[in-house]
């Protein structure tokens with residue numbers, strides 16, 4: 001079986017939010033908020049190893065992206081605030097390119 005593509009993951013992410021692919025008709029479709037839809041994907045990645053682990057949700061805009069190809073992960077182990085202080089917890093997370101809300105310094 002070939003690996004699931006980014007397009008398929010995005011389609012599934014949209015499906016969980018109630019946006020059906022073209023041509024699909026379904027009554028009582030799921031309508032999860034974006035953050036909860038990603039929790040389903042996360043479970044399939046991390047707990048069941050069904051989906052590739054490289055897809056992350058941008059903490060700023062909620063967009064799904066391939067973290068092996070783009071984006072940044074910020075945490076207190078790898079980055080500091082511009083003033084040299086510890087990264088605030090509210091900024092810890094994955095961001096796709098152009099979406100990181102702060103300037104930071106790599107440690």
Ligand SMILES: [Zn+2]
Pocket residue numbers: 058059060061062063095096099
């Ligand atoms: Zn983003």
